[in-house]
Amino acid sequence: MKIVLIQLVLIAVVILTAVRLLRGRGARTQAVRRLGLMLFAALAVWSILFPSVWNRIAKVVGVGRGTDMVLYALVVAFLSFTLTTYLRFRDFEARYTKLARRLALDESGPPQPPQGVPAQQEQPHAGS
Amino acid sequence: MNDTWVVIPVYNEEQVIGDVVAQVHTAFEQVVCVDDGSSDRSGDAAARAGARVVRHPINLGQGAALQTGFEYALADPSMKYVLTFDGDGQHQIADALGMVDRLRAGEADVVFGSRFLDERSKPTFGKKMVLRAAVGYTNITTHTRLTDAHNGLRAISRPVLEQIKITQNRMAHASELVAQIGAAKATYVEHPVHILYSDYSKAKGQSLWNSINILADLILR
Numbered sequence: 001m002k003i004v005l006i007q008l009v010l011i012a013v014v015i016l017t018a019v020r021l022l023r024g025r026g027a028r029t030q031a032v033r034r035l036g037l038m039l040f041a042a043l044a045v046w047s048i049l050f051p052s053v054w055n056r057i058a059k060v061v062g063v064g065r066g067t068d069m070v071l072y073a074l075v076v077a078f079l080s081f082t083l084t085t086y087l088r089f090r091d092f093e094a095r096y097t098k099l100a101r102r103l104a105l106d107e108s109g110p111p112q113p114p115q116g117v118p119a120q121q122e123q124p125h126a127g128s
Numbered sequence: 129m130n131d132t133w134v135v136i137p138v139y140n141e142e143q144v145i146g147d148v149v150a151q152v153h154t155a156f157e158q159v160v161c162v163d164d165g166s167s168d169r170s171g172d173a174a175a176r177a178g179a180r181v182v183r184h185p186i187n188l189g190q191g192a193a194l195q196t197g198f199e200y201a202l203a204d205p206s207m208k209y210v211l212t213f214d215g216d217g218q219h220q221i222a223d224a225l226g227m228v229d230r231l232r233a234g235e236a237d238v239v240f241g242s243r244f245l246d247e248r249s250k251p252t253f254g255k256k257m258v259l260r261a262a263v264g265y266t267n268i269t270t271h272t273r274l275t276d277a278h279n280g281l282r283a284i285s286r287p288v289l290e291q292i293k294i295t296q297n298r299m300a301h302a303s304e305l306v307a308q309i310g311a312a313k314a315t316y317v318e319h320p321v322h323i324l325y326s327d328y329s330k331a332k333g334q335s336l337w338n339s340i341n342i343l344a345d346l347i348l349r
Contacts, residue, residue, distance in 0.1 A: 097188050097297055101196045104162075108182040111133070111160065111204040 005062040010072055017080040033084075040077070131208035132228055134159045135197030136179070137190045138215040142168040144328060148217045149177035155221045156211070160200050162193040170215075191301025195294040202289060210289055214280035218329040223321040227283040230319060237288045237314035240274060240306075241281030245320035252325075258339045262303070265343070270307040274318060278302045281321050288314045299338060300345035 047053050054066030063069050134156045138145055145161065152159050159179040163171035165187035175181045182200055184193065194212060201210045209231050213219055219241070227239040243249035244259075251259065259278055266277040282305075284292070291312045296304045309316060 093297060094295060096186075097192050100185050100188055101192065101199065104182045104184050104196055105200060105203075108180065108200065111158070111180060111200055111207075 006069075006072065009061055010076060013076050014079060017076070017083070130157060131206055132156055132158060132211060133197075133201035133204065133207050133209075134211045134213050134224070135194060135201060136161045136174075136213050136215045137164060137193035137197065138162060138166060138170045138174060139164040139187065139190070139193070140166045140168050140170060141215040142166070142170045142173050144217045145170050145215050146173045146177040148213075148215055149174050149179045151217075151221055152213060152224070153178055155225050158204075160197055161215070162197045162200075164188060164190065164193040189297035189301075190299060191294045191304070192297040194301060194305075195292075198289055198292060198294075202286075208286050210284050210286075212280060212282045212284075214329075216329040217326065218324050219281045220322050220324070223281060223319065224283075227281065227319045227321075230317065231283050231285050236317040237285045238309050238316040239283040240276070240316060240318050241279040241321035242274070242276035242318040243279060243321055243323045244275040245318060246322075248320075248322040250325060251323070254336050258336050262339060262342070265346070266303045266306050269346075270303070270310045272306055272310045272316070274306065274316075276318070277306050279321065279323070283319075284309075288312055296345060298341070298345060300342045303342075303346055 052066070054069050056066075058064065058066045058069035061069070063072070134152050136145075136148065136152070136159065138161045141148070149159055149161065161171070161174035161179040161181050163174065163181055163183045165184045171181045171183050180200075182196055184196065197212075198210060201207050209228055211224055211228055213224060223241060227241065230236065230239050243251065259276060263274055263277040267273060278299075279302075288309060292305065292308050294301045294304055294308075
């Protein structure tokens with residue numbers, strides 16, 4: 001069964017990317033991501049100049065045609081892109097939530113405990 | 129009852145929020161409405177009814193509004209209990225009072241409202257199924273035993289509140305809240321509450337489709 005190798009490779013890549021992206025988001029992760037991107041670009045250029053390179057890669061890992069190989073690679077790339085974007089979006093959302101909350105709380109002022117009869121204190125403000 | 133703050137998240141409830149606040153005021157002195165960036169004049173209506181209003185500059189979601197309300201209440205050193213209450217008028221004051229009384233009696237650290245402990249609430253069949261599934265998921269993932277995890281009526285005591293940090297801005301916060309209360313090893317009880325499904329609250333309520341979004345939010349934490 002020839003397809004087993006590509007299946008193994010793809011699954012490994014998917015899991016590795018996911019683990020990579022889910023764990024630390026420090027300088028190293030970013031560096032790895034950028035290296036990956038550079039590698040991807042280099043490969044893209046290479047395959048534009050020599051389209052047959054995909055066929056060779058496909059043969060090595062056991063896929064029938066180079067076009068299939070490109071499709072698989074794209075699926076992996078797209079999934080990892082979706083995940084990164086989602087996580088970055090979540091980070092961003094958490095940050096602006098904090099900012100908006102700080103603004104809202106500062107604007108409303110502190111919750112002074114009502115002394116005596118709070119309802120009457122609120123009334124003139126409410127009437128205006 | 130100056131030791132209790134009622135937190136009401138409000139998003140576009142201009143029609144009813146005034147009445148809701150007035151009603152809550154009959155039993156609780158301290159009410160804070162978190163206006164979650166409403167596009168109508170909900171915040172003004174709440175303020176006119178006598179509530180303190182904290183205004184989110186932009187819409188962030190109900191979970192974020194609750195967390196803002198919690199932080200507001202925590203800034204009051206004399207606060208001992210917080211009650212969360214929905215802004216659409218589906219909750220009953222008597223239930224709320226009963227829940228705070230149980231906290232005060234020292235029965236537990238947290239009292240959750242549940243619409244499934246008696247037969248008063250009449251959710252539609254679809255809603256019932258989704259809520260059952262939601263609480264099942266919450267129970268499995270948080271090691272708690274509840275009958276209704278997505279009920280907006282909750283009473284929480286200060287020490288527990290201090291440990292709560294809601295990060296789920298949208299509706300998944302209900303499960304997150306339960307998870308954090310479970311992780312804080314707080315004691316909890318459920319209190320039977322009556323959810324009044326008015327035409328208004330039905331129109332405003334969660335679409336059943338949203339349960340899928342909630343699940344996705346929880347899984348992709």
